[in-house]
Amino acid sequence: MAETIAAAAAGDTDAIKGDREPRTERGRRTRRAILDAAAAEFGERGFHDASISGITRRAGVALGSFYTYFDSKDVVFRALVRDLSAQVREHVAPAIRAAPDGIAAERAGLERFLRFVREHKEIYRIIDESEFVDSESFRLHYQSTADRIAQRLAAGVARGNFRADVSEVHAWAIMGMNVFLGLRFGVWSEDQDPDAIADAVAEFLRRGLAR
């Protein structure tokens, strides 16, 4: 078995054993197609019923191509969880960076997240199932998300925009809000406008975190 250890897709996570990085642009496209197909396969069928042949069929690649990059169903699932985590992060990051202040940043992050979830409903099932299939990736996803929120809040405290007692508790509270608002208003139903939801939450945060 090849022992090359790939750097994880997310860039800031531990490498996954049996997940090999492509060396060519064509290889990167194939690996990307396999991960997108894996999201569809795991999202629809769940981990236990999903199969490698189901993934390669959806991706339109040969079984050999799968094994060029991933050693097993377990390995592609682990790589997928970290890939989805990175996709969410990269999707919301530009809006957060462009926001004029801390509250606007949280508002923009939530609004972009709700829209992303509506287009990628399978992300909930996959990340939730990682608790059972690959608990390390599950924990890494939420811990790193909460850490990023905590960093943004700390920056707001340092700038004097937020109260000095805003802490890790608030970061976990905000992440929890976003996850459940995404479940209710992204996955389960699209009955409310993401902008209106983000506005309501921004007003709540503005008052709740203000000095």
Place this chain on the structure above:
Amino acid sequence: MAETIAAAAAGDTDAIKGDREPRTERGRRTRRAILDAAAAEFGERGFHDASISGITRRAGVALGSFYTYFDSKDVVFRALVRDLSAQVREHVAPAIRAAPDGIAAERAGLERFLRFVREHKEIYRIIDESEFVDSESFRLHYQSTADRIAQRLAAGVARGNFRADVSEVHAWAIMGMNVFLGLRFGVWSEDQDPDAIADAVAEFLRRGLAR
């Protein structure tokens, strides 16, 4: 197969087919012992690896006693999710009812919830796994929890304590906070005092929801 349909333990949920209500006090104690054993078995081993014999061994009851009340592993799992949901509700309800105002009620509910989770860490794994094993119970648990929070918030709006625009969005946000604070500060680590966490959240809510 017996077709008696039991009323669900929670009282306000749909009956579960193949879950039979005991008619004697002794029967109720046996059913209770089976559900507590099921919480330990499913919490430790997960749904797929858990077994009925593992449950009856932990409960110290004969296999026949299990089948007196439950038709299958699926049925006892469904009953357990609704039972845990009811246990959380009943554990936090007295503190919420005794609170002098809406913010104190949410504070008390969170503090009691954090303490309950520390004593029943398996609840997260079981309710999270219900998304895959019994999605109806998963949905019912979160929808009914959010509905109760929304009712409390609406009462606060009616009394003039909360802003008029406090809505279902805030109810889902508060539930999400509580779930993730429970994961971080109840299941993963007990490094912070539940009272301090509840105080921080209460202050956040007081400012965030005030008129």
